[in-house]
Amino acid sequence: MINCLSSRHEGDILKVWYRGRAACLKIGQKNHKSTRIEAKVLAYLEGIGGAPKIYALSTHRPAIIMEYLNGVSLQQFYVNASPELRKNIESLVRYKLGQIHFVGYVHCNITASNVIVSHQDGEYDVHILDYGRARPYKEEFADKDVHDVDRMFQGLEWLTRFTKS
Ligand SMILES: Nc1ncnc2c1ncn2[C@@H]1O[C@H](COP(=O)(O)OP(=O)(O)OP(=O)(O)O)[C@@H](O)[C@H]1O
Ligand SMILES: [Mg+2]
Structure with missing residues (x-):
């Protein structure tokens, strides 16, 4: 199949x-x-x-x-999650991105469709996908990744408020 x-x-x-x-x-x-x-x-x-x-x-x-990563897109996940869970997921995304930077790459294409949230045995995890634009580590690119994460979560927060009001 x-x-x-x-x-x-x-x-x-x-x-x-x-x-x-x-x-x-x-x-x-x-x-x-x-x-x-x-x-x-x-x-x-x-x-x-x-x-x-x-x-x-x-x-x-x-x-x-x-x-194959079993889960849902960050966007799909976020709108239905509690504020506490959203905060946990946000910390996980920042942590995983930090790991990628630490080993010497920057992602350069952080979007909600490039993050999958999985749920297994009661534990949530996040997966960053789509490395076609990744580049070897440079501080200015890493700063842009972090900025993109900030903007992504601001956007998701607005979307959540909009869909729930
Ligand atoms: N390893 C994977 N496991 C599960 N789903 C995946 C995987 N890789 C990609 N996908 C699914 O396919 C979608 C698109 O993948 P990806 O982001 O790698 O490609 P893309 O070039 O950005 O395509 P698009 O423009 O459709 O986002 C992801 O948002 C995800 O839903
Ligand atoms: Mg993509």
Whole structure:
């Protein structure tokens, strides 16, 4: 069974089965630089920041098979969460982003659709996705990531108030 997770100009993102487990197949266009960058960064991170682990890479047609992360987008999660839970999730996102910076990368594309919130055995966790624009660490890029996180949570707070009023 194959489920389409996202249909993009660059190529589809599909939920597939790979070696007996659920996986995510992200297909890029020929010569799609961001797919190559993403593969390199995922291989380096090995799950740091909650990044999906990379399982396989095709170079013929740029494509990545990676860990399938079970959860909901940050936006979907946020509007239905209690204020206390929202604060916990926000701290987790900041912590995971800090881990990515610490090991030497900046994400450069922090948005609510690039964060997945998972819930397993009563524990919440967050996963930062989509490393096609990531770059080696530089302080000014890291500051921009942090600024983007601030703006993302301000936006989510406004959205929550708007949808609940
Ligand atoms: N490893 C994964 N596990 C589960 N879902 C994923 C995974 N990777 C991507 N997705 C889903 O596909 C969506 C798009 O993925 P991603 O952000 O990597 O690509 P994108 O180029 O930004 O595409 P889009 O423009 O649709 O956001 C994510 O928001 C998420 O819902
Ligand atoms: Mg994305």
